[in-house]
Amino acid sequence: MPTIIFEKYQATGNDFILIDNRQKIFPNQLDLIPRLCDRKFGIGSDGLILIQEHPECDFEMVFYNPDTSQSLCGNGSRCAVKFARELGMIRDTCRFMAYDGIHEASIDEAGIVKLRMQNVQNVRSLEDGMLVDTGSPHLIRYVQDIEAVDVAGRGREIRYSDPFKKGGVNINFVEVQGDQSIFVRTYERGVENETLSCGTGVTAAAIACGLRSMASPVQIKTKGGKLEVAFNENTDQTFTDVYLIGPAQHVFSGKVDLATV
Numbered sequence: 004m005p006t007i008i009f010e011k012y013q014a015t016g017n018d019f020i021l022i023d024n025r026q027k028i029f030p031n032q033l034d035l036i037p038r039l040c041d042r043k044f045g046i047g048s049d050g051l052i053l054i055q056e057h058p059e060c061d062f063e064m065v066f067y068n069p070d071t072s073q074s075l076c077g078n079g080s081r082c083a084v085k086f087a088r089e090l091g092m093i094r095d096t097c098r099f100m101a102y103d104g105i106h107e108a109s110i111d112e113a114g115i116v117k118l119r120m121q122n123v124q125n126v127r128s129l130e131d132g133m134l135v136d137t138g139s140p141h142l143i144r145y146v147q148d149i150e151a152v153d154v155a156g157r158g159r160e161i162r163y164s165d166p167f168k169k170g171g172v173n174i175n176f177v178e179v180q181g182d183q184s185i186f187v188r189t190y191e192r193g194v195e196n197e198t199l200s201c202g203t204g205v206t207a208a209a210i211a212c213g214l215r216s217m218a219s220p221v222q223i224k225t226k227g228g229k230l231e232v233a234f235n236e237n238t239d240q241t242f243t244d245v246y247l248i249g250p251a252q253h254v255f256s257g258k259v260d261l262a263t264v
């Protein structure tokens with residue numbers, strides 16, 4: 004089993020292991036993923052991303068949650084764009100393939116990444132929340148005092164409740180703080196805990212607020228920092244030109260021996 008080089012990135016505190024897999028160095032062995040993501044026995048992260056060549060795009064990002072499940076990751080996508088630029092695969096704009104299809108992104112002079120999300124069509128109102136699919140499934144619950152919410156406990160209860168236990172769901176607790184500002188805390192499936200921020204989650208929260216007449220762009224606070232979501236709301240309650248905008252930073256590089264992790 005080889006020693007491989009990895010990069011650690013974070014985007015508003017959602018942290019990821021990124022691996023340049025253009026030479027297919029990462030073994031086809033899924034059990035490595037939870038071990039590498041483990042915060043005590045491994046490198047530690049909220050997910051792992053392989054960057055690969057793609058025949059029609061500038062690159063492909065293959066995202067895994069720590070439990071090896073796959074989905075779109077908004078914060079991870081912004082990290083992938085930064086890493087692809089470091090690798091010389093792109094300059095300041097790109098098209099890349101992800102779990103839910105092709106995305107476009109750009110990086111501005113301040114290093115902020117603007118990621119185009121897929122159009123949002125699947126919004127379902129429930130008695131006690133809203134289900135929004137932004138490449139990953141998100142349940143939106145409005146709360147009054149977000150600091151007081153037991154996100155891990157309450158989130159886990161909902162995630163493993165009958166309607167969701169099979170496919171899983173991410174749970175976003177949302178406090179409206181102003182005309183165009185919200186605070187979001189997310190319980191993430193696949194991590195099975197609260198993370199400091201979730202890109203597809205804040206996008207889903209902004210869309211849900213759009214349906215309650217909040218104007219775009221929506222400013223979002225998370226435990227890990229600030230994000231912005233812009234969208235165009237259509238008369239049929241679908242959303243186009245959806246963008247997730249925020250920072251992504253390289254934290255450190257390292258080598259890991261896959262035989263001992």
Ligand SMILES: N[C@@H](CCC[C@H](N)C(=O)O)C(=O)O
Nearest residue numbers: 074076077078139201202203
């Ligand atoms: N952290 C992510 C979401 C990753 C996917 C999610 N855990 C799921 O499996 O649905 C983000 O920034 O979007």
